[in-house]
Amino acid sequence: MGHFDHAGKATLVQTVSDMKTKGMSFASINVDSPSKIVTSHNELQCTLQQHTTIKLANGRAVATSTLIGISGDGGKYWLFMDTSNKNMSAIRTVMPNLSTAIVIPPQQEPVFYSF
Numbered sequence: 001m002g003h004f005d006h007a008g009k010a011t012l013v014q015t016v017s018d019m020k021t022k023g024m025s026f027a028s029i030n031v032d033s034p035s036k037i038v039t040s041h042n043e044l045q046c047t048l049q050q051h052t053t054i055k056l057a058n059g060r061a062v063a064t065s066t067l068i069g070i071s072g073d074g075g076k077y078w079l080f081m082d083t084s085n086k087n088m089s090a091i092r093t094v095m096p097n098l099s100t101a102i103v104i105p106p107q108q109e110p111v112f113y114s115f
Contacts, residue, residue, distance in 0.1 A: 023056070027060060028053045029050065029051070029052050030050070031049065032049040035102075036101075037075075038102065039099075040098065043070050043097055044071040044075050045099050046069045047066050047104065048066070048067045048080075049065075049067075050064070050066070056112075058114055060113050061110045061111065062110060064108045065084040065108075066082075066083045066084075067083070068081045068083060068091070068095065068104075085107065088104060
């Protein structure tokens with residue numbers, strides 16, 4: 001988790017290229033303040049809401065997703081996992097130490113704004 005490998009970079013580059021071809025681009029990515037930070041298995045854990053705004057040919061779309069933050073060194077460094085399109089069973093498979101106090105709200109549909 002948190003390691004950005006060459007395959008991940010290639011996927012991101014391809015996604016941005018595909019978006020440009022379709023007349024779309026990232027406008028902004030903002031995150032809210034973290035939830036209450038809890039300790040589980042010597043890790044600090046929290047969630048944050050991320051808001052991604054994408055420019056479209058006829059407006060913009062804002063997608064909201066939940067990130068899980070994990071720190072194993074007392075908060076000096078954090079790793080984040082986007083929970084979009086993942087259920088808690090799948091999340092717990094890759095994060096078995098995740099506290100039961102961490103709550104992931106249901107996935108929201110993107111909101112579209114026309115020009």
